[in-house]
Structure formats: structure tokens, C-alpha cells
Amino acid sequence: MTVANPTILKRLNNNHKILISIIKLIKDLAFILYPNYCRSCGLILDNTNEIICFECRLQLPFTDFHELSDNPVERLFYGRIPLFSATAMFRFRKEGSIQVILHSLKYHNDPKIGVVLGRQYGLILREEPRFNTCTMILPVPLHPQRERKRGYNQSLKFAEGLSQSMGIPVYSDILVKQIKTETQTRKSAFKRWENVKTVFSLLSSERLANQHVLLVDDVITTGSTLESCAQLLMNESNCSISIASIALAGHSF
């Protein structure tokens, strides 16, 4: 029987402790560089929570609209566009937690918020008969200049999360926003500027044939953006359309 040399054992033990300290240091450093904090209350999160802490999640204003036909989102579009189903994940109220979270998504270079919320909502929608027949996801495009400045389209990030959980593809190259300039050579520079318009366009609309499209936006207020997009989809193809957004704002419900 060999007896371990106590000096070697002690050295191994010390090496192990040094290794653990180094790993801890790297973790702490990574945390400083990429902090995992609650986007609602600012508390540091442990590894079991993503984006929002457990306490804040309990307070979030979930709507459960996905379960209800004739819900406030669907009512908003009555008489404007025929929809298969429509929902919003949260109610948006000024000064509320969703405003704080969406502000970070849009202005604090934090695209992960969109992906995580989409992933969570996708788990719910894939079990919901009103939404689980969707075959593709199209995000509402951003103005190209704004997307360049922000670095990402927040609606596409939400769509990517939904896609991961629902198991259906997301396409950001079918519904696009283009800048169209009318040729007005004799008009003044200001008048020409006035004639620069951004419009939604469909590229390769044949891909929409017989599809059930889930049209996705970040916040619904008047619904006019989604209405323009849905109108375009309906005019150019025979797809059916549903809508999902992160939040519904400005309505009493």
C-alpha cells in the first residue's frame, strides 16, 4: 500500500485552491464586463434568472390575451384588417416596469431582453390553439437608418425568441422598410427632403402563399404600423395573419 506524501497532498490542495480563486476572479471579471442584473429593479441576478428577477416577474402585468378571442388587441383591429388571432404579452403603463424594460431594449443596447421575452412567450403561444398553427414569423421592420444607429431591430429580437420556442422560422427579408425618393428635380432642397418617404414593401411575396404569418412588433399603440404591414401582406398574398407584440399601450383594459 502506498502512503501519499503529505507534502505533495498539501501542494495539490494549494494548487486546487489557487485554481478555484482564479475561476472566481474570471467569473467576477466577466460579471463586471457583462453584468447579469434585473432589468426592472436593478438587483444582481443569480444563474437561475434571466433578465428579470423572480420578485419582479411576479409583478409583471401579463395580459393572458393569447387565451382570449375578442381581447383588446383584436378589438383594436376590428374593421381595419381581418386577423386570425392577436395578442400582447404585457400591458404597457407609463412609469411601469414594462416601460423600464422596453426602454432598455430600445435605447440601452440590450437586445437580449427581446430574445428572452420572445422565448418565454413562445413557450406559451406554442401550446395555444389560436397561435400554434402559425407557420412563419415576420417582424415589423425598423427604419433602416434607425436600425443602423441602434445596431438591431428590437422587434426582430422578440421574433427570434418566439421562433426558438415555437419552432417556426423568422424572416426579416420579406417585409422590409425602404426609403423611396420621388424625383422632383425642379423643387427646392427642402421640398425634395419632404418627398423622401419610407414605405413598407414585400420582397418575394410568393413565399407567403398559404402561410399563417405571425406579425410581430414591440409595442402596439394605435396599431397603424401593424395595419399597414398586414394590409400589404393581404394585398399581395392569400396568407392568414396573426399578431403578437411585447406590449399594448394607451388603452383602458
Ligand SMILES: [Zn+2]
Ligand atoms: Zn427585479
